Amino acid sequence: MQKWYLAGTTAVVMLISSVSVKAQVTPEGVWQNWQTLGASYGQAIVSDSVAREGDTLVVRNMKILMDQDGATVNGTLDEVRFRDLGDGTVEVTMSDSYPVRMMMPAEDGKTQELNLTITQPGLRLVAGGNATETSYRLDGPSVGVAMQAIENGATLADMALNLTAMTGNYLVATEGEVSRLDSLIEAQNLSFTLRADDAGNTVDVNGTLAGLRVKSEGNFLGVAAMENLAEALKAGFSSNLDLGYGAGSFVIAVVDAGKPAKITATNESGHLKFDMNAQNLRYALGGTGVSMVISGADIPFPELMINYGEASFDFLMPVAKSIEPVAFGFLTRIVDLTVSDEIWGMIDPTATLPREPATLVIDAKGTGTLAVDLFDEAAMSQLGAAPPGTLNTLSIADLQARIAGAALTGTGDLTFDNSDLVTFDGMPAPTGRIDLSLKGGNGLLDKLVAMGLIPEDQAMGARMMMAMFAKPGEGEDVLNSTLEFKDKGFYANGQRLQ
Numbered sequence: 001m002q003k004w005y006l007a008g009t010t011a012v013v014m015l016i017s018s019v020s021v022k023a024q025v026t027p028e029g030v031w032q033n034w035q036t037l038g039a040s041y042g043q044a045i046v047s048d049s050v051a052r053e054g055d056t057l058v059v060r061n062m063k064i065l066m067d068q069d070g071a072t073v074n075g076t077l078d079e080v081r082f083r084d085l086g087d088g089t090v091e092v093t094m095s096d097s098y099p100v101r102m103m104m105p106a107e108d109g110k111t112q113e114l115n116l117t118i119t120q121p122g123l124r125l126v127a128g129g130n131a132t133e134t135s136y137r138l139d140g141p142s143v144g145v146a147m148q149a150i151e152n153g154a155t156l157a158d159m160a161l162n163l164t165a166m167t168g169n170y171l172v173a174t175e176g177e178v179s180r181l182d183s184l185i186e187a188q189n190l191s192f193t194l195r196a197d198d199a200g201n202t203v204d205v206n207g208t209l210a211g212l213r214v215k216s217e218g219n220f221l222g223v224a225a226m227e228n229l230a231e232a233l234k235a236g237f238s239s240n241l242d243l244g245y246g247a248g249s250f251v252i253a254v255v256d257a258g259k260p261a262k263i264t265a266t267n268e269s270g271h272l273k274f275d276m277n278a279q280n281l282r283y284a285l286g287g288t289g290v291s292m293v294i295s296g297a298d299i300p301f302p303e304l305m306i307n308y309g310e311a312s313f314d315f316l317m318p319v320a321k322s323i324e325p326v327a328f329g330f331l332t333r334i335v336d337l338t339v340s341d342e343i344w345g346m347i348d349p350t351a352t353l354p355r356e357p358a359t360l361v362i363d364a365k366g367t368g369t370l371a372v373d374l375f376d377e378a379a380m381s382q383l384g385a386a387p388p389g390t391l392n393t394l395s396i397a398d399l400q401a402r403i404a405g406a407a408l409t410g411t412g413d414l415t416f417d418n419s420d421l422v423t424f425d426g427m428p429a430p431t432g433r434i435d436l437s438l439k440g441g442n443g444l445l446d447k448l449v450a451m452g453l454i455p456e457d458q459a460m461g462a463r464m465m466m467a468m469f470a471k472p473g474e475g476e477d478v479l480n481s482t483l484e485f486k487d488k489g490f491y492a493n494g495q496r497l498q
Contacts, residue, residue: 027057027082207250261296286312309336
């Protein structure tokens, strides 16, 4: 699947992003640069005819050909026109639609095929700049991609994407073997559909997103350089994607073994971020104002409703061997989560528990030192069971868990002595403290016992543990706890436990 992605992405994006041009651009310069940049991506860009017609260079029957690890790409445009605007810029227009075919042999002997039809009526690009740094702007009333996935001659899925009122700006700069691409693409609306059928088990998806905005930056090397990701990162490869969107909706209808199910959802906004460079890897995604309804034959009530104000995830990790500690981070936020009363009724038919929105927040940061490059497969294999690095510091910036009338909050900071792996049974000896506060914990236990969900003896054990690690705070049913690691020992509220 990764090869499909690389081959498909390169073929389609090159048809747009490779309209890079040379100094005080001429139509011939644009066309030559297109071919040169395509070759750097392992593509052959050829045509049956290239001829001047007044101020326009007309390229007819242009083909984009690629063969990478057995995966082939073949795309054909009937016509591409490069028109000299007389002010040092070139206007590029293309056929309103064109096909792209991708083939890939599977390991089990099956053949996999992806056929695309790209439609772009009225798409216009204007390019200008110089030999090493080229910018261009893009305008298109609509751009669509229809895709058909085929395996051994049988259609597995049909997909379609359509963008309306699309605008964009690109900046392409070259320096030696490195090409830098900065881009910003915006569209008023994105719509998508998917239809898949596997022996009568079907999936139908359709949806829309408003206010799509995609910003990307990256340094890209030739195809050969990307064979070894660790070395490519050292040589300057990087990729940064920042995608955002506004209000959206989607519907998923599934039939599995004759049983139908359906999911409908709406959202207020969402985002996706990805960043990879020689030092770090970051992945983040999230959405706000989400409302979801699930129905199906296997659900014991008509509908399941789920709503939340925010759900997000953000992960930052170092990837390069380091001498000094480098930062990492982990964030999870689920804010104001609610479910339908039917779910509550299954576990709490008498409405004993408060049904207020639930929240979970874990925001942790720290530093670590890596002994190897994480993308260096040879170095990683030599580690055996040893960890790839050491943990230096950990900070809990925010901890929240709120549900059924109880709320746990906390913060903390720890440092670690990696020369001492004995005191805490193989874990680097920590120094620091964690402050916790629990409100409504005993009240929640009482309710769970009354409901019969927790036996009284287990609740008593839980209360004894809370008494050991916590002390009463201000207000009703509030427990506070300070957990400290110091002097090779572990303390709870000043009492040494280890």
